Amino acid sequence: MDIVVFGAGSLGSLVGGLLARTHEVTLVGRDPHVGRVRESGLRVTGELDAHVHPDAVTDGRNLAADLAVVTVKSFDTAAAADTLATGDFDAVLSLQNGLTEELLTDRLDVPVLAGTATYGARLTDPGHVVCTGVGEVVLGALDGGPSPVAERVGDAFRDAGIETLVADDMPRRRWEKLAVNAGINTVTALARVENGALADADAADLAHAAARETARVARAEGVRLPNRAARDAIDTVVEQTAKNRSSMLQDVDAEKRTEVDAISGVVVDRAERHGLDVPTNRTLASLLRAWEAARGLR
Numbered sequence: 249m250d251i252v253v254f255g256a257g258s259l260g261s262l263v264g265g266l267l268a269r270t271h272e273v274t275l276v277g278r279d280p281h282v283g284r285v286r287e288s289g290l291r292v293t294g295e296l297d298a299h300v301h302p303d304a305v306t307d308g309r310n311l312a313a314d315l316a317v318v319t320v321k322s323f324d325t326a327a328a329a330d331t332l333a334t335g336d337f338d339a340v341l342s343l344q345n346g347l348t349e350e351l352l353t354d355r356l357d358v359p360v361l362a363g364t365a366t367y368g369a370r371l372t373d374p375g376h377v378v379c380t381g382v383g384e385v386v387l388g389a390l391d392g393g394p395s396p397v398a399e400r401v402g403d404a405f406r407d408a409g410i411e412t413l414v415a416d417d418m419p420r421r422r423w424e425k426l427a428v429n430a431g432i433n434t435v436t437a438l439a440r441v442e443n444g445a446l447a448d449a450d451a452a453d454l455a456h457a458a459a460r461e462t463a464r465v466a467r468a469e470g471v472r473l474p475n476r477a478a479r480d481a482i483d484t485v486v487e488q489t490a491k492n493r494s495s496m497l498q499d500v501d502a503e504k505r506t507e508v509d510a511i512s513g514v515v516v517d518r519a520e521r522h523g524l525d526v527p528t529n530r531t532l533a534s535l536l537r538a539w540e541a542a543r544g545l546r
């Protein structure tokens with residue numbers, strides 16, 4: 249397959265690097281990373297090992313490929329979509345956190361697949377990405393149901409050795425992941441603690457409340473996500489990733505803009521559409537936005 253990976257940062261370089269073992273890959277990113285990849289290739293170390301030579305560019309306009317994989321941070325999605333719209337792709341797949349696929353669908357004329365990734369990645373130096381955890385990519389039709397396009401993409405990912413599941417219930421999976429991120433990422437970022445700290449009862453109550461509100465909004469959107477499932481998902485992820493610093497905490501540590509708008513912000517916006525109140529998500533979003541504003545990040 250010809251694959252463009254739009255957003256060659258941590259996750260994009262890992263996924264793009266793994267895909268490049270089997271497919272024709274073009275990474276769209278920024279210098280000095282792109283320059284180094286062109287010069288001496290891309291090294292993947294950590295839990296996986298590879299040295300590959302994908303094409304790499306800083307200008308993502310007018311590209312053509314079978315598939316574009318979007319791995320920019322959620323707040324860069326609109327700009328990425330407008331750039332991708334100048335090119336020619338059979339399908340687009342998002343592996344981002346937060347609900348970004350709707351934005352891609354609004355701005356692109358091609359089928360947009362929904363995806364989630366639980367691989368861990370960190371771009372440590374130009375040309376070098378560390379795999380910090382082998383997880384799974386789950387992808388499928390945005391509205392659920394069978395999808396021949398998703399099956400083809402799933403086969404291509406598996407051919408490259410990426411653990412991949414093609415699922416016909418992406419609406420539920422996306423909202424469950426959103427509930428997990430709305431609970432864990434926000435609380436860990438604000439309290440500056442690892443995920444495992446949410447085993448503590450008070451912190452867990454807050455994360456559970458955010459997840460329950462997210463599940464209520466999901467149901468208002470027609471997605472079957474019981475409160476109990478959202479709560480259990482938080483507990484499972486806290487246990488499985490106890491030593492993790494969540495991606496939002498890493499952004500706060502690095503004084504970088506967070507993905508709060510695509511996580512808690514989306515929960516608040518969708519709740520308003522349905523006349524629901526989500527006070528926990530509203531409060532968490534306000535605190536994170538206040539932190540960003542005070543640092544000139546928004």
Ligand SMILES: NC(=O)C1=CN([C@@H]2O[C@H](COP(=O)(O)OP(=O)(O)OC[C@H]3O[C@@H](n4cnc5c(N)ncnc54)[C@H](O)[C@@H]3O)[C@@H](O)[C@H]2O)C=CC1
Pocket residue numbers: 254255256257258259260276277278306308319320321322324327328331343344345346365366367368369370371495507
């Ligand atoms: N890093 C990880 O382990 C995981 C990340 N994710 C999600 O994946 C998404 C990406 O996360 P990271 O890779 O950590 O972020 P990142 O910030 O490392 O990578 C994004 C990259 O996109 C590039 N970019 C943005 N707009 C661009 C443009 N117009 N042209 C060229 N390059 C552009 C940026 O320069 C940056 O290098 C987020 O939604 C995150 O939540 C999900 C699972 C795991």
Ligand SMILES: CC(C)(CO)C(=O)C(=O)O
Pocket residue numbers: 345428429432433443485489492493494495496
């Ligand atoms: C699952 C979790 C919470 C793992 O840390 C995550 O998705 C993130 O950090 O963004």
